[in-house]
Amino acid sequence: MSERLRLELEESKAERTQLRDRLSMVMPMIQKDLSLISFVPKWSGAETAVPLEEILSSIEGAARMGRWTEEDCVQIASLRLLDPAKTFYNSNLELHAADMTWERFKGGSVKDVHPDQHYFTKLQTAKQEINEGPQEFADCCQNLAQKVTGRDNDPVAQ
Numbered sequence: 001m002s003e004r005l006r007l008e009l010e011e012s013k014a015e016r017t018q019l020r021d022r023l024s025m026v027m028p029m030i031q032k033d034l035s036l037i038s039f040v041p042k043w044s045g046a047e048t049a050v051p052l053e054e055i056l057s058s059i060e061g062a063a064r065m066g067r068w069t070e071e072d073c074v075q076i077a078s079l080r081l082l083d084p085a086k087t088f089y090n091s092n093l094e095l096h097a098a099d100m101t102w103e104r105f106k107g108g109s110v111k112d113v114h115p116d117q118h119y120f121t122k123l124q125t126a127k128q129e130i131n132e133g134p135q136e137f138a139d140c141c142q143n144l145a146q147k148v149t150g151r152d153n154d155p156v157a158q
Helices: 004-025 034-039 052-066 069-079 085-091 102-109 116-124 135-148
Strands: none
Touching: 034 052, 034 069, 034 102, 069 102, 069 135
């Protein structure tokens, strides 16, 4: 009786090893590295804040390194928001849709919290600072102009 149990135990161990080997060949273990979240800056939408494009780029870079899914990117982006951007996010129900993709989140749904008029006024009143070079000032003006005119719904651009 004990010999038969020993043989069955050895067969079970061999079968378990075969199954584990087959499973590892079919579905390799993919582990997410969520510690990279700490490298994603928080974003408030304030004019002194890091540009939104830089935040989205850092999320995408961390996602590649950390093997995050698109859903992870959306969740992490929402976690890194500060007021007033957090208020905007919470009030926009479209951003909370179950089928929200990363592309929709970053492309059309995440918007700058400042209205176009804010940037238009800043562009009209822009002055070169004493310690600012001509190229830096031109870049600043160009960025402001893109925020005003670089909209998809701009009738002049169509």
